[in-house]
Each structure stands twice: as C-alpha cells, then as structure tokens.
Amino acid sequence: MRQPPTQDVAPTPNRNENSAPIVARILSILRLRNLSVVGLRVVVVVLMAAELVGPRVYSCCNCRNHICLHDDIISKAFQGRNGRAFLFSHAMNVVMGPKEDRQLMTGLHTVADIYCHDCREVLGWKYERADEEAQKYKEGKFIFEKSKIVKENW
Numbered sequence: 001m002r003q004p005p006t007q008d009v010a011p012t013p014n015r016n017e018n019s020a021p022i023v024a025r026i027l028s029i030l031r032l033r034n035l036s037v038v039g040l041r042v043v044v045v046v047l048m049a050a051e052l053v054g055p056r057v058y059s060c061c062n063c064r065n066h067i068c069l070h071d072d073i074i075s076k077a078f079q080g081r082n083g084r085a086f087l088f089s090h091a092m093n094v095v096m097g098p099k100e101d102r103q104l105m106t107g108l109h110t111v112a113d114i115y116c117h118d119c120r121e122v123l124g125w126k127y128e129r130a131d132e133e134a135q136k137y138k139e140g141k142f143i144f145e146k147s148k149i150v151k152e153n154w
C-alpha cells in the first residue's frame with residue numbers, strides 16, 4: 001500500500017554547529033558565570049576531556065541504543081513525518097524495512113524505513129535512490145526524525 005506523501009524539503013546550507021571552536025565555548029561559559037582563573041582552568045580541562053572522550057552520540061528515544069553520530073549530520077533542514085528531521089551520512093544499530101517508492105516534496109525517491117535494531121521503533125528512513133539529479137546526493141544517506149533520537153550525555 002502506498003504511503004501518504006512525506007514532507008521533504010531541499011536543505012539549505014547548514015552551518016556546522018559542531019565546529020564551534022573550543023575557545024568560543026569557553027568564552028560563552030565565562031560570560032554566563034564570573035569565573036576565577038582556577039575556575040577557568042577547570043572549565044578548560046572539562047572541555048578538553050569532553051573532546052577526548054569521543055564522538056557525540058544520538059540514541060534511540062525508546063531504548064537508548066546508539067544509532068548515529070553528531071559528526072555525521074549533513075543537514076538539519078529536513079522535514080520528517082512528525083516535524084524536523086536530520087540527514088546523516090551514516091547510521092548504526094538499525095534495521096531496514098522493504099524498499100518502496102515514495103513521492104516526496106522533492107520528487108520520486110526509493111526509500112526504506114529504518115528501525116531501531118533493539119526495540120524496532122521507526123526512526124526515519126534511508127534514501128536508496130532519487131530520480132532527480134539534484135536529489136542524488138541523498139542516495140545512501142539516512143533521515144532520522146528529531147523526535148525519535150536523543151542526545152546521549154552531551
């Protein structure tokens with residue numbers, strides 16, 4: 001059975017919020033609190049540790065299974081079934097539903113829904129194929145609904 005059209009807008013260039021220099025982050029914290037030099041050293045150590053601990057992970061909203069990395073976000077300007085959605089270059093710990101053709105706002109696409117490997121929550125979809133040349137950059141990429149993923153301790 002054919003699904004109703006899913007909203008899907010072409011992404012606008014996305015500023016990479018992830019690349020905010022560490023100095024800017026420190027300054028923003030300093031503006032919030034009147035920190036002493038000792039306090040500043042603590043902040044620097046904490047931020048450096050956060051950088052070293054590893055990538056920022058998004059988890060399944062239902063079971064906290066790790067499913068994608070913040071660094072893999074290509075665009076935050078997508079619309080899912082339930083609001084905002086992000087386009088990711090990679091996904092992990094997900095299973096794919098059957099491929100199906102869907103008429104989206106930006107044309108005909110072959111997509112497959114993606115589910116959490118552990119709890120089977122529907123998290124978004126994978127673009128298998130795009131008809132139009134301008135949309136082909138989405139092929140092999142993943143949409144995760146913002147409402148279905150949660151930041152894991154960051």
Ligand SMILES: [Zn+2]
Nearest residue numbers: 060063116119
């Ligand atoms: Zn899950």
